[in-house]
Amino acid sequence: MQNIIVALDAMGGDFGPQVTVPAALRSLLLFPELKVILTGDQTAITSKLSLLVGCGTYPRLSIKHSDKVISDSEKPSLALRHGSESSMAMAVDLVANDFANACISAGNTGALVAISRFKLKLLPGLEQPALISTLPTALGNKTWMLDLGANVSSSPDSIFQFALMGSILAEQHLGRLPRVALLNIGSEKIKGNHLVKHAAKMLYQNKLVNFIGYIEGNQLLYDAADVIVCDGFLGNICLKVCEGTAQLFMDKLKLTLVGSSLRTWIAKKIFSGLFAELQTLNPDQYNGASLLGLNGVVIKSHGGANVLAIVNAITEAVYEVRQKVSTHITDRLKSVLCERHY
Amino acid sequence: MQNIIVALDAMGGDFGPQVTVPAALRSLLLFPELKVILTGDQTAITSKLSLLVGCGTYPRLSIKHSDKVISDSEKPSLALRHGSESSMAMAVDLVANDFANACISAGNTGALVAISRFKLKLLPGLEQPALISTLPTALGNKTWMLDLGANVSSSPDSIFQFALMGSILAEQHLGRLPRVALLNIGSEKIKGNHLVKHAAKMLYQNKLVNFIGYIEGNQLLYDAADVIVCDGFLGNICLKVCEGTAQLFMDKLKLTLVGSSLRTWIAKKIFSGLFAELQTLNPDQYNGASLLGLNGVVIKSHGGANVLAIVNAITEAVYEVRQKVSTHITDRLKSVLCERHY
Numbered sequence: 001m002q003n004i005i006v007a008l009d010a011m012g013g014d015f016g017p018q019v020t021v022p023a024a025l026r027s028l029l030l031f032p033e034l035k036v037i038l039t040g041d042q043t044a045i046t047s048k049l050s051l052l053v054g055c056g057t058y059p060r061l062s063i064k065h066s067d068k069v070i071s072d073s074e075k076p077s078l079a080l081r082h083g084s085e086s087s088m089a090m091a092v093d094l095v096a097n098d099f100a101n102a103c104i105s106a107g108n109t110g111a112l113v114a115i116s117r118f119k120l121k122l123l124p125g126l127e128q129p130a131l132i133s134t135l136p137t138a139l140g141n142k143t144w145m146l147d148l149g150a151n152v153s154s155s156p157d158s159i160f161q162f163a164l165m166g167s168i169l170a171e172q173h174l175g176r177l178p179r180v181a182l183l184n185i186g187s188e189k190i191k192g193n194h195l196v197k198h199a200a201k202m203l204y205q206n207k208l209v210n211f212i213g214y215i216e217g218n219q220l221l222y223d224a225a226d227v228i229v230c231d232g233f234l235g236n237i238c239l240k241v242c243e244g245t246a247q248l249f250m251d252k253l254k255l256t257l258v259g260s261s262l263r264t265w266i267a268k269k270i271f272s273g274l275f276a277e278l279q280t281l282n283p284d285q286y287n288g289a290s291l292l293g294l295n296g297v298v299i300k301s302h303g304g305a306n307v308l309a310i311v312n313a314i315t316e317a318v319y320e321v322r323q324k325v326s327t328h329i330t331d332r333l334k335s336v337l338c339e340r341h342y
Numbered sequence: 343m344q345n346i347i348v349a350l351d352a353m354g355g356d357f358g359p360q361v362t363v364p365a366a367l368r369s370l371l372l373f374p375e376l377k378v379i380l381t382g383d384q385t386a387i388t389s390k391l392s393l394l395v396g397c398g399t400y401p402r403l404s405i406k407h408s409d410k411v412i413s414d415s416e417k418p419s420l421a422l423r424h425g426s427e428s429s430m431a432m433a434v435d436l437v438a439n440d441f442a443n444a445c446i447s448a449g450n451t452g453a454l455v456a457i458s459r460f461k462l463k464l465l466p467g468l469e470q471p472a473l474i475s476t477l478p479t480a481l482g483n484k485t486w487m488l489d490l491g492a493n494v495s496s497s498p499d500s501i502f503q504f505a506l507m508g509s510i511l512a513e514q515h516l517g518r519l520p521r522v523a524l525l526n527i528g529s530e531k532i533k534g535n536h537l538v539k540h541a542a543k544m545l546y547q548n549k550l551v552n553f554i555g556y557i558e559g560n561q562l563l564y565d566a567a568d569v570i571v572c573d574g575f576l577g578n579i580c581l582k583v584c585e586g587t588a589q590l591f592m593d594k595l596k597l598t599l600v601g602s603s604l605r606t607w608i609a610k611k612i613f614s615g616l617f618a619e620l621q622t623l624n625p626d627q628y629n630g631a632s633l634l635g636l637n638g639v640v641i642k643s644h645g646g647a648n649v650l651a652i653v654n655a656i657t658e659a660v661y662e663v664r665q666k667v668s669t670h671i672t673d674r675l676k677s678v679l680c681e682r683h684y
Binding site: 072073074075110138149152153183184185186188189190191192193194216217218219220221222232233234236237238239240241242243244245246247248249251252253256263266267270271274277278281 | 414415416417452480491494495525526527528530531532533534535536558559560561562563564574575576578579580581582583584585586587588589590591593594595598605608609612613616619620623
């Protein structure tokens, strides 16, 4: 079995080593072929490690010290200029220099995108990278959605390239040509702004992507498409709207399970399965969005991720390295974009 | 008691007279001061009326015949040019010519906006009208959100004006200066695209609006602001994402209430109150978005509205006429925009 080396920015996100260190340990127990390099403050990481598994060295876990952390409020351009010694940049560097197969950070999205673009470079012909992740659906399937916020604005050309990248990635999972749709305010052809109309025109004329047209916001979780494409500003906000609404419903439902009355006891007995099913419908449960379009695997985790969510992000990284997702997309994209089929 | 005359486009929406006629009858029973003018196909309307309450004339209900219906796929520009005899345009005309105090349509949104702008005219100083409606919140309050799709793109100036209109409307309901927020991909000042950054700058410099900054998509239903402002493309899609997610949870929950087993009986006993509460959290339950910024009251209903939803839209129209919402906004806006406080 070939080793998979993941560089994990231990300082990123709201909780830093408090969640990244136990998540790394848990992942090492889950994947025997995994090695983790934690980048960040050595003292904080070692202290958390000691607390959890005692002092000493561990063969599959190493630390690369950095005393600089990029804050969430730091501008991407400044992070790029002054953040080369940060825990985040170090994690990306390890991939760029082939010391790791993938890197993960729960830190500042803009900074991660800027640093990754700079260090790993965009694939030839691409305009922008895109963050992609899956949404759960009513029928228990998955729908891939991109861009979830790698960029705040995009051109029709970029939207077309997102559709292409999303289609290639989903095809690897599904084993068939995925149905690709553009998110819009209506399903009729006359609807939408300049960006979606122009991108739709390119997608309709193209034979590489199975473009099924526009879908509306209320179809997001209803298996209407395998890949949903939109610009990063819209995608990021829509995903969060989805998560917020799901969270509100779960919060209200959980209230019926609080307490020690007979009513609560019966509710717990009978509806635990239902609650578990509903829980899986919250996109927030799925952590780890891939930054597609670069020469290397970069996974962005939620800022507020807990231990389990970071483990999910590491699992996604392991999957992508195992399946050579990045290489596959790179090869397909290279041939497509160089031949300029569209 | 002063009469309130509402012109209702009987042909708009997915179901036409099948829902608009019974909704008109139900509203007449609810509001003694209400008169309804139904615009649309006389035969279809009369036939539905006969079926429901028998042949004859009714003192507070009249019909204005039109045999033209604007379809959902018609371009707004074409609807404006060729649709002057349509049921929708007739309803707006009745307001423009002071034969009605408000009009309602469940038809093509783009066409309704174009026709309303043309016939009722924008208030002086305004760049665009905006669709506004309320969202339910976790604490049982309301949050106003605009623009929900009157426009597919807007300038920072327009966004600022939406904030101002939304603030004036919400203040009338709340009796205090509302907290106004811009929807964005993050709460930090550095986040966002050109549009929100520019609009935020104008709002921070202004003293007429209590601007509290950016909010993210997951805070939509969590009482984070009284008024949430965004462009119409984003607003329309976010509202539908919210509705779709809420619907999915309700669908799954309802499955536990189907059947006649003991489990179902217990579920009904335990969850009936909860279901009712959750149902109120679906924004889809609230029908009737106001088109703000025009010389007259125009209410847009969902295309898929049922009888109860159309009644809700009529109720909103009655409320706005009673409270002179339009006049109040007009007066405040006129003074503000003419004085150019910003």
